[in-house]
Amino acid sequence: MSILFITSTRIGDAILSTGILSWLHEQYPEDGITIACGGPASKVFGEVPNLEALHIIRKQRNHGHWWQLWRAMVPRKWRVVVDLRRSAMPWLLLAGKRYSVPYDRAGRHRVELNASMFGIPPQNPKIWTAPEHRETAEKLLAGAKTPVALAVGANWAGKTWPADRFAALADSIRQMKAFAPGAEIVLVGGPDEREAGAALLENQDGGRVIDGFGLDILSTYELLKRCRLMVANDSAMMHLAAASGIPTIGLFGPTKDQHYRPWGENGYVIRTPDSADALMARLRTDPASVSTLMEGITVDDVLAKIAELESRGAIPNTRQA
Structure with missing residues (x-):
């Protein structure tokens, strides 16, 4: 029999x-899996074990x-149907079994909310890749000894x-003892985010910058696995880095970190002094301020968090394999 897994349009x-999805595969290792999701999200699932079909919603x-979707799925009987939408x-x-994600009334993280459908502990995200994705990552990082990833974009x-603060952060990271004698800055994100990273690509005082913009999701995951640290806006790239297990610092302002913080023991949050609710209220009253909702976070805030992690031994000493 087979499992139908209905999930999001958004990559994050x-x-x-x-x-x-990984838990379901462990429970029913012989069953095929059909995944229904949005086009952007489908790129996450290309190497899922026992994948029978990807249905793009x-x-x-x-x-x-x-x-x-109903017309495509109704001809067969499913062992399990899981709907996160x-x-x-x-x-x-x-x-045989049906599950639908409940509405959140307790301020839970999305990983916790998803697990609550089954009454199980939160399940860490898992990304499946193939040798070609690992080879792509190794090729891009050839010669890199201290790669540090930055994700300068987000979906709004x-x-x-x-962007100028990301550029200043990169300059400062290169000077930190934890990354001496000079970190390689790895930029990740969609091709449309390359413009936001222009200052980093063009002006790094001779330091090496690795352009990972536009790389497919699974190769990006392998790239991030090999980095020592990630600093990112609340974005798909942040969640991808956290899933890889590397120390991931998520920058939050008008979104709620209790719902979307980087999941896992190596996930960390820096947020603006103003709450997400306060920032969204400001946006409603003054839409022109949309470009300033993250200015409450300073470069020094991020550097202090990195220094804290380094002092605790939370940043690996060498490039991850």
């Missing part, structure tokens, strides 16, 4: 759902995308830390 949410008028689909299909301007 899809990454956070992979722990449940493309939003249509009058909920037509759900009828399209709270649609009626689990109850419109023939299935309001939660994007100013």
Whole structure:
């Protein structure tokens, strides 16, 4: 029999759902898995074990995308249907077991909320890759000894830390004893985020910058696994780094870190002095301020957190394999 797993359109949410997917595979190791998700998120799942099909959900008028999914899935009986999008689909299909993610009334992290469907402990995200993704990462990092990753983009301007601060952070990281004699700065994100990283790409005083913009998700994951540290806006790249297990510092302003902090024992948060609710209220009253919602975080704030992690021995001494 087979499992139907309905998950997000957004890459970050899809990454956070992979722990449940891994758990399902462990419970039913012989079952095929069909994944229904948005186009961007589908790139996360290309190497999932026992993957039978990826169904891309493309939003249509009058909920037509759900009828399209139903028509594709109704001919068969499913052992388990899991729905992280709270649609009626689990109850419109023939299935042995049905699960739908509950609404959050307790301020839980999305990983915790997903696990609550099954009454199990939170499941760490898991990304599956292939040898070609590992080879791509190794090629990009050839000769790098102290790679430090930065993700300068996000899916909207309001939660994007100013690019000039990322550039100043990179300069300072190169001078830190923890990364001597000079870190290689690894930039990751979508191709549309390369412009935000222009200052880092063009002006690093001779320091090495590794351009990972536009790399596919699975190769980016392997790239991040080999870095010593990640500093990122609240974004898919942040969740990908946290899933890889490297120390990941997430920068938060108008989004709630209690829901979306980088998950795992190596995940850390720096947030603006103002709460997410206060910043969103400001945005509603003054939409022109959208580009300034992250300015409450200073470069010194981030450097202090890195120094703290280094003093605790939380940053590995060498490049990760």
